[in-house]
Amino acid sequence: MPELPDVEGFRRVLTRHAAGKRITEVTTLDAGVLRGVTGRRLRDTLTGRRFGEPRRLGKWLIAPVVDRPETVVLHFGMTGSLRWETGDRERHDRVIFAFDDGELRYRDMRKLQGLRLAADDAELDRLLADTGPDALAVGQDRFRELLGRRRQLKPLLTDQSVLGGLGNLLVDEILWRARLNPHTPAADLDRAAADALYREMRAVLRAAVQAERVPPRKSWLTGRRDEPSGSCPRCGATLEHGRAGGRGTVWCPRCQPG
């Protein structure tokens, strides 16, 4: 699931329910999601303290700890999520942050990513150094510069070191709306096409962030991609299923000619 809009949703969960409240207990149910930190150190650092206002860079969720140099950094891989709950825990809950009035739960089935604890701002900066500008914060001029390479649009836009936040589904959706073929070399776009791509990226992200996910609506390409011979919501042509940059890719052969 998690692409930029999902992580933005997790950020809101943390802000709304947990930030500023005293952490009463930290329980690691599966240390397989801990990256470079032990359950004990996580617990010792956080117990009795509070999360500050969390921020997001691309698909990273960054949660500072009030009056401490450490920062909790979360990545959700392909199946992770962050929940505020009070009921029974579920099988894939891996780390629990307990508060007086509920629990913040890091849940992740596949454990492809996990939680880190940056010791200080320098370590945090190193951790985030490989991530490009956030897809929702990048300006139009900077975005246009990013496109000045021969690389295909699909793998370029999903590359987190180029642009942070876009994943497989979002990029297919954005390229479909911009009527651009996923295999087109980015440098082939003229200025007008690049600016149009930027506008569609903003529009898709705005709608998805509002929904806190990539909307599986029928009017979106995303709503059709699972149907083997799904049709383009715009022109009705049978959608093409292939690969670009090694990832499953869906596009409309009529709207997005190669």
Next chain:
DNA sequence: CGGCGTGTTCAGAA
């Protein structure tokens, strides 16, 4: 049993 996946990383090749 084999294949696949809304993610990242690394090795190796062109």
Next chain:
DNA sequence: CTTCTGAACACGCC
């Protein structure tokens, strides 16, 4: 150096 491919990680579902 840039770009691309395939494999690996871990788990559930077809």
